[in-house]
Amino acid sequence: MSKKKHGGPMGGGPMVVTEKAKDFKGTMKKLMEYLKPYRIAMILVFILAIGSTAFSIVGPKLLGKATTEIFNGLMSKVSSSGNGSIDFGYIGKIAIGLVALYIVSTILSFIQGFVMSGIAQKVSYNLRKEISKKINRMPLKYFDKTTHGEVLSRITNDVDTVNTTLNQSLSQIITSVTMLIGVIVMMLSISWEMTLGSVLILPIAMGLIMLVVKKSQKYFMDQQEYLGHVNGNVEETFSGHNIMKAFNREEETIEEFNKLNETLYKSAWKSQFLSGMMMPIMTFIGNLGYVLVTILGGWLAVLGKITVGDIVAFTQYIRTFMQPISQAGQIANVLQSTAAAAERVFEFLDEEEEVDDVTEGVNPKDVEGAVEFKDVHFGYNEDKIIINDFSAKIKPGQRVAIVGPTGAGKTTIVKLLMRFYELNGGSIEIDGHNIKDFTRDNLRELFGMVLQDTWLYNGSIKENIRYGRLDATDEEIIEAAKLAHVDHFVRALPHGYDMELNEEASNISQGQKQLLTIARAILADPKILILDEATSSVDTRTEVLIQKAMDNLMKGRTSFVIAHRLSTIRDADLILVMKDGDIIEQGNHEELLKANGFYADLYNSQFEKEEVS
Template sequence: MSMMRGGGGPPQKAMAFGPSLKRILRLMAPDKLRIAWVVFLAAISVGLSVVAPKILGQATDIIFNGVVGQMLAKEFPAGTSKEAAVVGLRAAGQGQIADMLNGMNVVPGVGLDLGALGIVLMIVLGLYIVAFFFNWSQGFITTGIVQRAMYRLRRDIENKLDRLPMSHFQQESRGDVLSRVTNDIDNFSQTLNQTLTQLLIAVLTVVGVLGMMFSISPLLAGISLLTVPIIAALTVVIAKRSRVQFMMQWKSTGDLNGHVEEMFTGHEVVKAFGQQDAAIEKFKVSNDELYESSAKAQFISGIIMPSMNFVSNLNYVVVAVLGGIQVASGILTIGSVQAFIQYSRQFSQPMAQIGSMINLLQSGVASAERVFDLLDAPEQSPDHHPAETLERVVGRVVFDHVNFGYTQGEHLIKDLSLVAEPGETVAIVGPTGAGKTTLVNLLMRFYEIDSGTITIDGVDTAKLTRDDLRSQFGMVLQDAWLFGGTIRENLAYGKLGATEEEILSAAQATHVDHFVRSLPDGYDTVLTDDGGGLSQGQRQLMTIARAWIANPGILILDEATSSVDTRTEVMIRQAMNRLRRDRTSFVIAHRLSTIRDADLILVMRDGEIVEQGTHEQLLEHKNFYYDLYMSQFGDPLVEEVELA
């Protein structure tokens, strides 16, 4: 656990919005036929919804014409034509009313036509019902498209994590990585669900409504178009400012998650060293940063809708005034003006929605960029092709002039050469930072060597696939790792398809069976992901049993008995002696008493093997190993050397 390491975040400078959006579209490319079907359904839905107000305007005209027709019956005799009524009104000095009447389809003396009104209303109702059905259908299909895209994205992330080198996970905060694959993907998914359909509907609505507006009145339509550049300018200005804040919001989320994950994992250490106040203070700082960036992002993005509504209301006032003048002049009917006003509201609303959705996309794209940043991270070198195979491992391991460094140009392992013969137990000892664990990591190809070769039975490990190579090893680490599941599942993790007999045999040989049978559910006891409910020693015993079941050709033991009591250590050493029989074993030793019977002891210092031999031989030489041994078991005045 790295207590002080900050959570990793996205690049300080975000990717361009356009390229990121194109990458998102490519992510959904496998569903392009469904997307085309969605566009088709949305176009029909919008088309029907857009036509309906104009037809509804005819209903208004029918009602108004009926009312006016009844009013004219009081001034003109029955059978008078509209033309005659217009002439009569002009002669009476009522020219404006005559102009309005001239633009109407009215017959003096004829009242409201209920039949025609009913037909128009039924047509409008039918249009809205059909539009709803098509709109619901395209929304349903869109949801499936988005979820399939997220499924592919999560699958790609899982595969990517398997291809990332160990160095990536050492450089990045685990909490931030988890935030990218959970919070960021969830936010990305929600953004697509919320914006994809709405943006499509909004764009199609703008186009359809604009066409209907021009068909009613080019003049009023032209005036409404003046709001477009105003809305576009506001959207661009606000979106640029909010995007930066959304990037900061999701970076702060990753940092906060990283801190919480570290403090939760190491809560015992935090309490033991009295660092609760420092942890709380760091949480407060991270939480404040998240609060500030989130508040700014939401505030700036929230400005869009009020701004759009203000511009929309101004347009509404202008259209209402000019429309009234045109009705009075007989250029338009009152139903046409009503339809146009409804269209103007429909025109402004999707324009505002487009602005709001684009701003919402800023948050989604910010999360997508963090996910893409993980997908674009440098991967470990590919396996050699065609790869060689190890049919049956004998166990001869050779390091030939191996050099390696975690940082380019700085070698930790320097010109290291060693030979482990089949069936030998090779112990690796040395002070902290000597390179003991690094040596094992290179053997497992967790890292690639800078130069030299490592061979197993004469086969260069660089020419083997990593899976084939690692399948030959069994590892028991100092930190016992268990996952959420039953004890039986944890033990069987070492071998795919392990039988009940193999599980019980391994458990009995490693003294796991005794304490498991004392549990209420025995081997069906469910463990948490940290093995809660078991002692550290019991967890260690289970990892040893797991390695026993794997029955590997080569063993790696990283101080496998460090967490058990002395009596248990004796039993484990006996079990491990049986497990090591006829197998090459590498033992990283911290307590030198555990490796006295090793066939070969390698003494490392500063990345080099400074001594090698048996326990007795190295003590006789009275060099570095002698000093290490005496610091543990000899004269207390001998200078103590700290071991890893």
């Protein structure tokens, strides 16, 4: 089960407060950096948008000419007692020209959408790829305080939001700007007086838009933030579904989800409501424009300054003129949501990484496996040290057992050995080299791990074993399986080594999963081996098989064995007894029993309990 930020019956802790301080300009600037490689395509989109918009803008002017021709013809008939005529040939040419213009505009718009979709998908692809790489470079301490659902939300919801904006809003921005400029030019060509009257409504429109955008910004950020919390809650609940059912925590879980869902609902409702206000506001302003144009146009027509067709065309341009302004308001809201999503992505990408102290470092092939801990100090929080003055020296090929009560720091020691966390003091050396003298890749190449919590993925048994060494042949996989005492049961399964494990690998037993992880470690052929509670959750018979498999695995390797069952580590060359982060005793099994100290008490109490039971 992962830890949670949002708290509740599955995790505990207070609810996270949404951050208010957001860098909109900085975030959008970073986003534009991802568009730089596609500059040529963006220029093409811009040209296509201009072409598409220009062809569509000319339409009302031509339509106005046709209207004027019809009006003049009718008026001529009235004034000349029916002798006037309408030039239908001229009108037909205009109609053909209009159809051609709109067809060309549609084709250019289609190509523009196709190119822009490609750009948006490529940017999203690059963002997801960077996040995937980033996850592998981040220290484990980040995931100790962040739920899996929140990380997934950044890869899915946040990147999808960015993708949608680039695909739709960016094209709309280009089209809207082009249309606004083009419409103003066409309106000026008809009447500067009417154009001036129309432009006067712009400050009102922009003022209302900015007011709505300012109010909605916070709610869009809240919406994106709590969407991550809801995802984290759902992921965590279903990953521990059996535990939740076993403890009858359905009602508490639903209550916790409802709280998060309610918070998401409130922020989403407010953001969408404010966003939805744009259209009514712009419709109202547009209607004001129609009234102004009708009155002013009628007056100018009476004066003979413009024709009836010009009024019709100008009315169409007013409608078109209000469209990009209305879109600008909607786009402004979408950009706020995008900035919130992009900022969450960039925050993740800017998180502290594991940095190697060397570029090449010690060659892992030259390592024999000697390990030394020198006055190691460590705490997951710097103000709370849990490992104090830990010192131990292990020779190559030795089998080392680490024992002690729960919370003594046994597992922490092996995490430090693999440099999952940085030391607060002291050093760890392998063959006399500080572990910082290795790159992390080279350091971890030395180790093989078999943990209590087995990890197998959705795939065939063969591929799960091959995870230990991706270039291994099928023959090497089968040989590793035989050494791990797993071959016999695999061949008894449907499809054998090609059997597919489900997502939780629940279609095989816990013991079988453990044996498969041992086979994977054998295939990896590491110099140093770590076995952490590898037999703690299996039956006695399976434990014997696992013990035999581990014996095969540990031959000729420096091995660290962590076990609560002290009977499993009697054959260790060195036993380190830990208590409260310190080594209080060390020696082999016989030596520690003779010392009659803490280890002897631990060992004897285990058998006393067995006798009582």
